[in-house]
Amino acid sequence: MGKDLSVVVSAQDDRVRYRRKVRRCLDVLALMLDDFAFDTESPTTGLEIELNLMDGDAEPAMCNAEILANLADPRFQTELGQFNLELNARPRLISGNGFADYERDIVDSLARAEDRARKSDSTIVLIGSLPTLQPDHLVLANLSANERYRALNDQIVGARGEQFSVDIRGVERLQTSNDSIAPEAACTSVQFHLRVPRDRFAAYWNASQAVAGIQVAVGANSPYLHGRQLWAETRIALFEQATDTRPDELKAQGVRPRVWFGERWIDSVLDLFEENVRYFPPLLPIIDDEDPVGVLEAGGVPILGELRLHNGTVYRWNRPVYDVMNGRPHLRVENRVMPAGPTVIDMLANAAFYFGMAWELAAEEDPIWTRLPFATAEDNFHAGARRGIEATVVWPHSGEISVTDLVLDVLLPKAYAGLDRLGVDSVQRDRLLGIIEGRCVSGRNGATWQASAVWSAEHSRGLSRDAALHDMLLRYSSLQKTNCPVHTWPVD
Numbered sequence: 001m002g003k004d005l006s007v008v009v010s011a012q013d014d015r016v017r018y019r020r021k022v023r024r025c026l027d028v029l030a031l032m033l034d035d036f037a038f039d040t041e042s043p044t045t046g047l048e049i050e051l052n053l054m055d056g057d058a059e060p061a062m063c064n065a066e067i068l069a070n071l072a073d074p075r076f077q078t079e080l081g082q083f084n085l086e087l088n089a090r091p092r093l094i095s096g097n098g099f100a101d102y103e104r105d106i107v108d109s110l111a112r113a114e115d116r117a118r119k120s121d122s123t124i125v126l127i128g129s130l131p132t133l134q135p136d137h138l139v140l141a142n143l144s145a146n147e148r149y150r151a152l153n154d155q156i157v158g159a160r161g162e163q164f165s166v167d168i169r170g171v172e173r174l175q176t177s178n179d180s181i182a183p184e185a186a187c188t189s190v191q192f193h194l195r196v197p198r199d200r201f202a203a204y205w206n207a208s209q210a211v212a213g214i215q216v217a218v219g220a221n222s223p224y225l226h227g228r229q230l231w232a233e234t235r236i237a238l239f240e241q242a243t244d245t246r247p248d249e250l251k252a253q254g255v256r257p258r259v260w261f262g263e264r265w266i267d268s269v270l271d272l273f274e275e276n277v278r279y280f281p282p283l284l285p286i287i288d289d290e291d292p293v294g295v296l297e298a299g300g301v302p303i304l305g306e307l308r309l310h311n312g313t314v315y316r317w318n319r320p321v322y323d324v325m326n327g328r329p330h331l332r333v334e335n336r337v338m339p340a341g342p343t344v345i346d347m348l349a350n351a352a353f354y355f356g357m358a359w360e361l362a363a364e365e366d367p368i369w370t371r372l373p374f375a376t377a378e379d380n381f382h383a384g385a386r387r388g389i390e391a392t393v394v395w396p397h398s399g400e401i402s403v404t405d406l407v408l409d410v411l412l413p414k415a416y417a418g419l420d421r422l423g424v425d426s427v428q429r430d431r432l433l434g435i436i437e438g439r440c441v442s443g444r445n446g447a448t449w450q451a452s453a454v455w456s457a458e459h460s461r462g463l464s465r466d467a468a469l470h471d472m473l474l475r476y477s478s479l480q481k482t483n484c485p486v487h488t489w490p491v492d
Helices: 012-034 064-071 098-119 147-160 182-186 198-219 234-242 248-252 269-279 292-297 305-311 344-363 374-390 403-421 426-442 446-459 465-480
Strands: 045-054 076-078 084-088 123-125 164-169 173-178 189-196 318-325 328-339 392-395 399-402
Touching: 012 269, 012 292, 012 305, 045 098, 045 344, 064 076, 064 084, 064 098, 084 098, 098 123, 098 344, 098 426, 123 465, 164 234, 173 182, 182 234, 189 198, 189 344, 198 269, 198 318, 198 328, 198 344, 198 374, 198 392, 198 403, 198 426, 234 374, 269 305, 269 318, 305 318, 328 344, 344 403, 344 426, 374 392, 374 403, 374 446, 392 403, 399 403, 403 426, 446 465
Parallel strands: none
Antiparallel strands: 045 084, 045 123, 045 189, 076 084, 164 173, 189 328, 318 328, 392 399
16 A cells, blocks of 8 residues: 655645656666666565455454554564454565475464454454455555555545445345445455566466466456445456546546556556656656665666655556665565465465466466457456456367366476476475466365355355345354365365
């Protein structure tokens, strides 16, 4: 969501100065990409995990501020809703036993947070959308007590100029509206970061776009919202609609949405930053004191704060990231397509699948993006979100093919090869990619488990939909703590 804000400026002259500063930052980035020493020594990775809080009755628990105060751990931060937290795992290499290190770190961190949550009569749940959320939970009053969220809400609401409408047609249909961005808090994800060389950024971003639909299909975990069964990964449709700043007239004119898949393959990371500046007006025109031209001319490393802040208000499913660590700039692909959960090991399996595929596909001599139309990749993305592991997609040399067959026959071997090239320990590689294979063979991921458990509660035990959702979520929470992959969970 960006940095904390103590003052929000919104006068017209502030916006004009901010826009000019953003463009100056963009010019400086272009110069740096031509002739500057970016950090490309190692493919460091990172994980950000968004969490939900629920009480003993499986209702959302609005207590993140209390838990954070008791934790006093900078790796945990607020997220949009008072029932959300975010965990930022320490970046690391995944070569050798990197994934095992991630697992220990995340499990230990969550255990500490769970201990504090229990003191607030709540528990932590890793899930794409909390299925017991109702519209009266997703209101302005339940945003986290952080100025940046209110500021962002005010700017997005002002840009929209009318209520946000949501119309999702899946197994069932949901139509609702809201006067704030609070429904976005229902979208809890895990984000994978991959540091890549400057001259190879386009290849990794294009590869990430190509496989986004396959990722979300295999890892879908958000089938319910407001009591309705919608898409396998309803989080995708909700996020696209609940923060859309465009009224119908601007949609008809072809104005781009801020939650955006994109519209073309790229040749350089600069393509993405240029599009962000060209197509999207500033939401948070916060200006800092840095003169990026002066810093560059003096031999320093510009922070480019305005460009980075603006970039953070354009919600690409694969976002470009410019950052500075230890005095050296670097570039990352931030892969944002995946839901949180169901377990730590499931999320790490999703990470291994993504990192392996992206690394291998980006290195191929006949790259996938030269054979897969961009519009088809976007169609695959929405098909994967809608149908999940039961989706059919279109793939070069395969035509229409089920996601499970595509993964088992084509993409899992590429993920294995990519992890080998990254130096991942073979035991860790086999364990994590074996989970992806297990989902495809069994046809079960988080979304299908949730739907099956609710169906069983409704039809075998006679529970109402609301009671079945609460019952399922309590069972889900209990099974999650075993850290056994979801495709092995019992339904009944």
